[in-house]
Amino acid sequence: MIIRLADIDDEFVARGEMDTSVFSDLEENHVSLASPVGFELKVRKAGDRVRIEGPIRCVMTVTCARCLDEFSYPMDGYLDVELAPSTSAPQATEFELRGDDLDIYYYEGDEIEIDPFVYDEVLLNVPTRPLCREDCAGLCQTCGKNRNYEACSCDRPVNTVLGEKLKSFLTK
Numbered sequence: 001m002i003i004r005l006a007d008i009d010d011e012f013v014a015r016g017e018m019d020t021s022v023f024s025d026l027e028e029n030h031v032s033l034a035s036p037v038g039f040e041l042k043v044r045k046a047g048d049r050v051r052i053e054g055p056i057r058c059v060m061t062v063t064c065a066r067c068l069d070e071f072s073y074p075m076d077g078y079l080d081v082e083l084a085p086s087t088s089a090p091q092a093t094e095f096e097l098r099g100d101d102l103d104i105y106y107y108e109g110d111e112i113e114i115d116p117f118v119y120d121e122v123l124l125n126v127p128t129r130p131l132c133r134e135d136c137a138g139l140c141q142t143c144g145k146n147r148n149y150e151a152c153s154c155d156r157p158v159n160t161v162l163g164e165k166l167k168s169f170l171t172k
């Protein structure tokens with residue numbers, strides 16, 4: 001979605017959806033989208049500055065880090081960025097001197113494209129180590145069974161068995 005600043009008096013609500021196909025490179029992170037990405041962003045002008053703020057939501061399909069099952073993860077993000085005209089962008093040297101981490105972006109001319117901001121917010125909200133549930137029992141390291149569904153008889157940890165063998169080897 002492209003916003004033309006001339007069309008906005010003070011405030012404007014940009015509401016829409018981004019199609020899942022835009023997010024196909026999320027699959028590298030074992031994530032796919034189970035719903036379009038909905039956004040409802042308040043766009044406010046203050047002089048030549050523009051603030052874009054509001055919720056971004058979708059449903060992701062992610063892979064549990066313990067049991068490798070896929071599950072639905074409702075993502076609830078919040079975008080909050082401020083933009084200034086590109087003519088006011090500091091030169092490289094000034095930028096180093098400032099040394100703060102203010103999230104300021106720049107726009108050119110009279111138009112702001114919203115999609116890249118929505119896209120980045122979705123990426124930022126991909127869980128790094130998702131768990132299908134807090135107490136997910138994970139996969140058995142010995143037989144590979146998903147212990148959320150099935151108990152297995154490998155209750156003796158491998159390292160103990162190895163430890164025993166090592167002990168008998170050393171005492172020979």
Ligand SMILES: [Zn+2]
Nearest residue numbers: 064067132136
């Ligand atoms: Zn799990």
Ligand SMILES: [Zn+2]
Nearest residue numbers: 140143152154
């Ligand atoms: Zn097992």
